[in-house]
Amino acid sequence: xxxxxxxxxxxxxxxxxxxxxxxxxxxxxxxxxxxxxxxxxxxxxxxxxxxxxxxxxxxxxxxxxxxxxxxxxxxxxxxxxxxxxxxxxxxxxxxxxxxxxxxxxxxxxxxxxxxxx
Numbered sequence: 060x061x062x063x064x065x066x067x068x069x070x071x072x073x074x075x076x077x078x079x080x081x082x083x084x085x086x087x088x089x090x091x092x093x094x095x096x097x098x099x100x101x102x103x104x105x106x107x108x109x110x111x112x113x114x115x116x117x118x119x120x121x122x123x124x125x126x127x128x129x130x131x132x133x134x135x136x137x138x139x140x141x142x143x144x145x146x147x148x149x150x151x152x153x154x155x156x157x158x159x160x161x162x163x164x165x166x167x168x169x170x171x172x173x174x175x176x
């Protein structure tokens with residue numbers, strides 16, 4: 060998922076990770092304590108979703124669950140930025156504390172509908 064939310068965010072403060080092609084970016088079962096922003100490169104989820112620079116990996120899973128379900132593997136060299144859950148929650152709640160709850164609810168409903176399809 061591409062998001063304008065992340066383009067307006069100062070990413071310099073967050074840790075970066077460089078991975079080569081075919082490296083595991085994310086394993087199924089990892090906690091959703093951080094969101095991963097793909098700064099550059101290409102990655103593919105076990106569900107077939109392809110991510111490119113500027114995408115957020117497994118964004119719905121980040122909001123909806125305690126652990127990621129879908130493993131992701133780098134297809135080309137990647138630069139990842141790891142953004143803690145608390146930073147995302149704080150930014151969303153800055154305007155309205157209900158924003159975090161709404162985002163989590165929408166993500167959970169979206170995932171439930173996708174599983175039922």
